Amino acid sequence: MTRRIVITGGGTGLGRAVAHRLLAESPSFALVGRRLGVLEETAAELRAADPQVEVTLHTADLTDPAAVGNAAAEITEAGSVDVLVLNAGGNFGVGGGTGLAAVAESWRADFDGNVLTTVLLAHALKPHLSSPGGRVIAMSSVAAIRGSGAYGAAKAAVNAWVWSEATALATSGITVNAVAPGFVPDTEFWRDRIAADPQVADSRVKQIPMGRPGTPEEVAEAVAYLASPQAGWTTGQILQVNGGTALGRG
Numbered sequence: 001m002t003r004r005i006v007i008t009g010g011g012t013g014l015g016r017a018v019a020h021r022l023l024a025e026s027p028s029f030a031l032v033g034r035r036l037g038v039l040e041e042t043a044a045e046l047r048a049a050d051p052q053v054e055v056t057l058h059t060a061d062l063t064d065p066a067a068v069g070n071a072a073a074e075i076t077e078a079g080s081v082d083v084l085v086l087n088a089g090g091n092f093g094v095g096g097g098t099g100l101a102a103v104a105e106s107w108r109a110d111f112d113g114n115v116l117t118t119v120l121l122a123h124a125l126k127p128h129l130s131s132p133g134g135r136v137i138a139m140s141s142v143a144a145i146r147g148s149g150a151y152g153a154a155k156a157a158v159n160a161w162v163w164s165e166a167t168a169l170a171t172s173g174i175t176v177n178a179v180a181p182g183f184v185p186d187t188e189f190w191r192d193r194i195a196a197d198p199q200v201a202d203s204r205v206k207q208i209p210m211g212r213p214g215t216p217e218e219v220a221e222a223v224a225y226l227a228s229p230q231a232g233w234t235t236g237q238i239l240q241v242n243g244g245t246a247l248g249r250g
């Protein structure tokens with residue numbers, strides 16, 4: 001059976017790696033993001049690897065309820081959704097300014113960019129999730145349990161949302177989990193920060209007990225497990241994929 005797999009932020013970084021990892025099952029993909037260009041690049045890579053693969057592209061700012069509604073309507077024209085990977089997010093609260101207005105703007109940006117991007121599309125697609133058998137996987141971060149200001153707080157809110165949704169959807173046979181990566185530099189998330197200050201990478205690696213960064217493929221492997229039919233009795237889990245960063249440095 002061809003599963004319909006929705007991946008937000010599927011044009012770059014971890015979302016793109018998830019699409020490549022799940023390509024093996026010849027699914028029907030719906031990739032969502034703000035920039036059509038990067039979504040088209042991922043779609044071209046997927047079609048080059050598997051000319052039979054179905055890919056639809058949906059541009060939307062997932063913080064915007066109207067745009068989310070439109071994207072959800074497009075996605076569900078073709079039917080139900082089997083796997084929903086809520087990966088879009090990032091560190092948005094890094095603007096300048098120390099006044100209260102700047103602090104409020106920074107916290108709102110991280111909340112909108114990580115929590116609303118997760119919650120709104122999930123809410124819109126909830127009636128269309130395959131039941132039983134649906135799989136929802138959010139992209140959290142080790143930052144949720146390590147501090148990291150507004151970004152970590154926003155990812156902690158994603159964790160809390162996972163727990164409440166997992167409970168709410170359990171009787172429908174739908175699982176809801178998250179993956180919590182640590183430092184994965186081969187992403188747009190880190191590209192500009194590492195370019196601006198190459199020391200950033202060293203300082204991050206020093207916090208990782210396993211002594212090396214992660215790869216997008218390692219994160220995608222964890223998502224693939226939670227998305228699999230075999231993971232049907234695993235729900236409400238935040239899977240730490242960060243080389244032991246969650247444990248702290250001994």
Ligand SMILES: NC(=O)c1ccc[n+]([C@@H]2O[C@H](COP(=O)([O-])OP(=O)(O)OC[C@H]3O[C@@H](n4cnc5c(N)ncnc54)[C@H](OP(=O)(O)O)[C@@H]3O)[C@@H](O)[C@H]2O)c1
Binds near residue numbers: 141190
């Ligand atoms: N890389 C890491 O070390 C790391 C560690 C822990 C957690 N994470 C999390 O992993 C997820 C993926 O990030 P990444 O590392 O792969 O970085 P990335 O390459 O920057 O990917 C983020 C993706 O999300 C999309 N996106 C962001 N805001 C959006 C919005 N409002 N509406 C629609 N799409 C949006 C972006 O596409 P557009 O700009 O085209 O919209 C982009 O494709 C994020 O949730 C991030 O917080 C990353």
